[in-house]
Amino acid sequence: MSDLFDDIPVQDNMQTLAFYNLENLFDLDDDAHTNDNDFLPYSAKKWTPKRYKNKLRKLGFAISNIGRHETGKHPAIVGLAEVENAKVIEDLLASKHLEFYNYSYVHYESPDERGIDVAFIYDKDAFEVTHSDNFVVPLMDDDGMPDYTRDVLLVSGFLDNEPVHIIVNHWSSRREGTLESEHKRMASSKKVGIIISNLKEEDANAKIIIMGDFNDEPQNNSIINLVQNYNLYNPFETLRSYNRGTVSRFKQWSLFDQIFFTTNFFENSQDAFEFYKANIFDEDFLKTFKGRYKGVPFRTYVGKKYNGGYSDHFPVYAVFKR
Numbered sequence: 001m002s003d004l005f006d007d008i009p010v011q012d013n014m015q016t017l018a019f020y021n022l023e024n025l026f027d028l029d030d031d032a033h034t035n036d037n038d039f040l041p042y043s044a045k046k047w048t049p050k051r052y053k054n055k056l057r058k059l060g061f062a063i064s065n066i067g068r069h070e071t072g073k074h075p076a077i078v079g080l081a082e083v084e085n086a087k088v089i090e091d092l093l094a095s096k097h098l099e100f101y102n103y104s105y106v107h108y109e110s111p112d113e114r115g116i117d118v119a120f121i122y123d124k125d126a127f128e129v130t131h132s133d134n135f136v137v138p139l140m141d142d143d144g145m146p147d148y149t150r151d152v153l154l155v156s157g158f159l160d161n162e163p164v165h166i167i168v169n170h171w172s173s174r175r176e177g178t179l180e181s182e183h184k185r186m187a188s189s190k191k192v193g194i195i196i197s198n199l200k201e202e203d204a205n206a207k208i209i210i211m212g213d214f215n216d217e218p219q220n221n222s223i224i225n226l227v228q229n230y231n232l233y234n235p236f237e238t239l240r241s242y243n244r245g246t247v248s249r250f251k252q253w254s255l256f257d258q259i260f261f262t263t264n265f266f267e268n269s270q271d272a273f274e275f276y277k278a279n280i281f282d283e284d285f286l287k288t289f290k291g292r293y294k295g296v297p298f299r300t301y302v303g304k305k306y307n308g309g310y311s312d313h314f315p316v317y318a319v320f321k322r
Helices: 049-065 086-093 182-202 221-229
Strands: 014-025 077-083 103-107 117-123 127-135 152-159 162-170 208-213 247-249 252-254 257-262 274-280 316-321
Touching: 014 049, 014 162, 014 208, 014 257, 049 086, 077 086, 077 162, 077 208, 086 103, 086 117, 103 127, 117 127, 117 152, 117 162, 152 182, 162 182, 182 208, 182 221, 221 257, 257 274, 257 316
Parallel strands: 014 077, 162 208
Antiparallel strands: 014 316, 077 117, 103 117, 127 152, 152 162, 208 257, 247 252, 274 316
């Protein structure tokens, strides 16, 4: 199913957890409840069945290879951002490079104004869901009216029989300006803190993994406050550099996509998962291969121009080992 890392032996004692912002994965239908008018067959972007299928196939290929270099297999869990609805997730899981895996998903409709949600796909052979919930982030606009963003998704279950909790995020963008929009990301950060506190109240030793497109860097307050206040470890602090990241704007790299977790993933134990490594999945096939934007994520669209790529974000992943 993959020819990228076919020579890597399967590591049964390792699992990959990943996160991927899929960049506007909309279906072809006009939904009155979402802002999907750009992504219709007769829109300016001409979002046709052929283009939709091509994106699904490419995203499926990318997802199937995340962490394969280390583990010899597809990821056990992938948090997703920018999916329109359950249908696009089902279409993704039925696409060429994922259809043979035993993937299922968790998804809730969120009140986001763009009509995009977070979601969670998992290999049922590796992970068993025991509980899931979504949490609204309360925001107000300048006029004191409700301002809607993506919900925070919590999925709890057993990763190869070990209890873990995964919190999937897609925090408010910086479109209005970094400082002007910071309070929105701080609100999401506080919501995640409450979820962590509740989980630790039930089980002081709960193993918790937080992943997402935070629209903030590892050194920003919204991330630092979480890491410091809840005794978390963020391996992406050391991955950040001026010439590498997950998203590129105006020739500047940002590391908005991250995975961090409770420090009990460092405890040595014969039968428990420990943190092994984390990285950006920025293989060459995911990059623009020529021109002035060479090396940045190979996008589906640049403005209204169809580019035929994957996403404007690189995925990120963390490998855990027994």
